[in-house]
Amino acid sequence: MKQSRTDEQTSVGDVLLDDAAAADELTPEQLAAQWEAEEPPPAGPLASMGSTLVVTALAGAAAVLSLGMGLGTPQQPDPGMWPFVVSVVAVVLCLAQLFLGRRGGDGEQFSRQSLLTVYGFLTFVGMVLLMPVIGFEIPSLVLCFVWMKFLGGETWRSATLYSVLVVVAFYAIFILGLGTSIPHLF
Amino acid sequence: MDFLQPALDGFSVVLEPTNLLYCLLGVTIGMLIGVLPGLGPAATIAILLPLTYGVEPVTAIIMLAGIFYGAQYGGTITSVLLRLPGEASSVVTVFDGYMMAKQGRAGTALGIAAIGSFVGGTVAIIGLTFLAPLVAGFALDFGPPEYTALALLGILLVATISNGNKSKALIAACFGLLLATVGRDIFTGGERFTFGNVNLADGIDFVPVAMGLFGLGEILHNLEERHRAAKAPAKVSNVWPSGADLRQASGSIGRGSVLGFFLGILPGGGATISSMAAYAMEKKRAKRPERFGRGAVEGVAGPETANNAAATSSFIPLLTLGIPANATMALMFGALLIQGVTPGPQLVQQEPELFWGVVNSMYIGNILLLIMSIPLIGVFVRILRVRAAILGPITALITLLGAYTINNSMFDVTLVVLFGAIGYLMKKYGFEPGPLVLAFVLGSLLESNLRRSLLVFEGDVTGFFARPISATLLLLFLLVAALPLIQSALRRRRTRGTSPEGMPAEDSDRTSVKENA
DSSP, X not given: OOTTHHHHHHHHHHHHHHHHHHHTTOOHHHHHHHHHHHSOOOOHHHHHHHHHHHHHHHHHHHHHHHHHHXXXXXXXXXTTHHHHHHHHHHHHHHXXXXXXXXXXXXXXXXXXXXXXXXXXXXXXXXXXXXXXXXXXXXXXHHHHHXXXXXXXXXXXXXXXXXXXXXXXXXXXXXXXXXXXXXXXXX | OTTHHHHHHHHHHHTSHHHHHHHHHXXXXXXXXXXXSSOOHHHHHHHHGGGGTXXXXXXXXXXXXXXXXXXXXXXXXXXXXXXXXXXXXXXTHHHHHHXXXXXXXXXXXXXXXXXXXXXXXXXXXXXXXXHHHHHHHHHTTOOHXXXXXXXXXXXXXXXXXXSSOHHHHHHHHHHHXXXXXXXXXXTTOOEESOTTOGGGTTOOOHHHHHXXXXXXXXXXXXXXXXXXXXXXXXXXXXXXXXXXXXXXXXXXXXXXHHHHXXXXXSTTOOHHHHHXXXXXXXXXXXXXXXXXXXXXXXXXXXXXXXXXXHHHHTHHHHHHHSOOSSHHHHHHHHHHHHTTOOOSXXXXXXXXXXXXXXXXXXXXXXXXXXXXXXXXXXXXXXXXXXXXXXXXXXXXXXXXXXXXXXXTOHHHHHXXXXXXXXXXXXXXXXXXXXXXXXXXXXXXXXXXXXXXXXXXXXXXXGGGGGSXXXXXXXXXXXXXXXXXXXXXXXXXXXXXXXXXXXXXXXXXXXXXXXXXX
């Protein structure tokens, strides 16, 4: 998948161009409809229910934890009173959503493209773990390179060139220019 | 006319070189991100929050405000030239703007949009100048009960006017309120939801939450969204519109200014909604509505004027009542809090330099934008050639390193990454991050005012209804809360009674571009 991304992109570009030519005559309503069709498909009822269940559990847990902090009276509330009220409201809303669930806000289905987001997130985690140990330069360089080459489909040459440039620029701005105390190796 | 004196003094604040520079910086960044599809103004402001730590409050807000209204100008350019709306608020501009470009009138469309934006912005600033002190004066008598009611109403309105699922938006808002309780309880000193973590004892900072949910969340989401390859647009010539075009558009610009101004003040309103409303209004008013969608000047002038007027007037509730009307204003609120300034009715009197400095900076900003968007349009169009694959990691690194510089702590960076993942998942599962951030920012204000009120009322909740203003606000709250239930009941009855119609109205105004306002 990674190697073929550049080819894939050009072909998608061409298709879009054809689309654009064909779509030139569309009325605003048709154009809006076309945009809607290009949107990722909604996540569906199962995902909606699952996510709401998770959120309900979170709200329920918050309610239990707030109970543990003590409620007190409305006039002299203990720390738990306000979070308890809010989490109970949240639970009620969640249950309403579960059983009466309205249209709209369906979210988006996960696709193969979502893997890119997972990889992107992993580079963030790596950055958080490595930055305090070996400074920001090498993790940033790796992050840039991974994003440009593997997630963005740039060529080896431009990915290397731009990642180095970006890290040098950040070093110049954050360390030399602003004198921040971001952990750095050099 | 006494009140005009501080307003005039505000100009001396704006004309300080630092403030002018930050105003220019803000509007240029706004213009850039407006041109680039992907990051919206809310995400950009969130990412750049650390930048505001080192400067004066007024300078910080001048810059952030510049980003917000600058993006309204920039979003137009790609709508007209490429049929890619750079911002949600420029979606409707595509319909007629792109057709005008196809007819070789791209310059006219952009020129009219720039002039309309300038007029709309200026009218809104003048409205702001006169209306804001009045509202603030009225609100000076507000006590804790009024603030409680106002904050509740604000959160509810923002959640229900969002274009997604309303109950999900409200659930998100509840979680925002819960997040705001993390840390030490200011009244009793008891710890809440800290799980023994020292870093959480002082509560969660607003900046990592906003940077994560809006900034990193959007960057992560952009990774999987394939942006259409932007082809280099045709050369734009003849940007100055002719007298005939201007005459044709003048009515739309006037109506757009007024409509945008009022829609911007409403909680949950803002640039996106007002641009759509303006387009609908122009089409309805037109003698020959069939011209719309085929290159009608009014279809560009109305929405572009309205979105800029709304972007400006949405500062009114923030600066006079201390209630942010939309997610972007919630970020401004957070930025002011960081600076030790609590926005509210006292602001006009206690910090006239800040208040009038920010308001008057918008005049300068609008002039700068007019200059940038007419003669310099070619420069911004060239920005489109920068590929998303290169911009993505740069914005990600700015966010992560910027988060570190707030408190020099890795914990903040960790929080940003964590909230980035939460923001991404919220998007995927149809929960909007906007209401969460807004509720988070209002959370402690709401709780402390509620507790103070209950202290005054000796624990009697009905006390809220004994005061006219808080009673009115709460009644309004109940009405807004009950409205969806009533509507759906009516809809069910109608569908049962007649044929299954009446569905498309709600779907047709949903658009593919993300909500940023």
